[in-house]
Amino acid sequence: xxxxxxxxxHKVTETGTPVTLRCHxxxxxxxxxxxRQDPGHGLRLIHYSYGVKDTDKGEVSDGYSVSRSKTEDxxxxxxxxxxxxxxxxxxxxxxxxxxxxxxxxxxQLSVL
Amino acid sequence: DQQVKxxxxxLSVQEGRISILNCDYTNSMFDYFLWYKKYPAEGPTFLxxxxxxxxxxxxxxxxxxxxxxxxxxxxxxxxxxxGDSAVYFCAASVYGDNDMRFGAGTRLTVKP
Numbered sequence: 351x352x353x354x355x356x357x358x359x360h361k362v363t364e365t366g367t368p369v370t371l372r373c374h375x376x377x378x379x380x381x382x383x384x385x386r387q388d389p390g391h392g393l394r395l396i397h398y399s400y401g402v403k404d405t406d407k408g409e410v411s412d413g414y415s416v417s418r419s420k421t422e423d424x425x426x427x428x429x430x431x432x433x434x435x436x437x438x439x440x441x442x443x444x445x446x447x448x449x450x451x452x453x454x455x456x457x458q459l460s461v462l
Numbered sequence: 463d464q465q466v467k468x469x470x471x472x473l474s475v476q477e478g479r480i481s482i483l484n485c486d487y488t489n490s491m492f493d494y495f496l497w498y499k500k501y502p503a504e505g506p507t508f509l510x511x512x513x514x515x516x517x518x519x520x521x522x523x524x525x526x527x528x529x530x531x532x533x534x535x536x537x538x539x540x541x542x543x544x545g546d547s548a549v550y551f552c553a554a555s556v557y558g559d560n561d562m563r564f565g566a567g568t569r570l571t572v573k574p
Contacts, residue, residue, distance in 0.1 A: 354505075383560075385564075390566050391566060392551055392567050393506070393564040394564070398560050398561075400560065408561060442505075447557075448555060448558065450508040450511060451562065453506045454505050455503070456503075
């Protein structure tokens with residue numbers, strides 16, 4: 351299995367608070383992704399990174415920011431959490447563009 | 463803008479029979495297609511893929527068929543086993559584009 355660790359696994363927070371989710375990989379893969387999974391929508395791309403300090407927006411990036419200061423770590427921040435951001439968040443890594451993704455185990459986030 | 467669609471939210475089959483999961487896409491630029499399998503409380507795991515230059519790819523009990531003219535792909539599982547019970551996601555991407563698009567998923571239940 352690919353070495354991907356997401357933390358925390360579960361998080362409950364209040365509307366308006368900032369939240370940071372962490373993804374850590376041990377595979378030295380160049381590409382890292384954050385997806386959210388919601389019923390009826392499947393997985394939707396939030397942001398991705400193609401190298402240290404190189405990031406770009408995905409399909410549903412509003413309300414989220416990311417940072418990648420080291421190859422192995424990719425952080426997702428909700429600046430001011432809203433109830434619509436209640437979801438399961440998955441981190442994924444990819445060795446080269448257009449290859450399969452390896453996913454972490456996910457973070458269940460509830461915004462009350 | 464759901465470019466990848468799985469119109470069947472669920473499918474139930476008997477153990478030993480064939481399972482056929484379907485996926486349609488709208489973006490004719492997609493040239494790489496994948497199927498992922500997801501168990502509860504785990505991240506999706508890669509199952510099988512197919513490039514647009516092929517119309518069939520086989521891996522053990524799993525076969526993916528691609529019909530480019532119809533913008534349709536399907537996953538066949540023969541014979542189906544209870545351990546195949548999971549949610550299956552169809553995904554598609556364009557070479558060089560990091561935005562892999564996913565369908566909403568189909569929950570497969572294989573009854574003993």
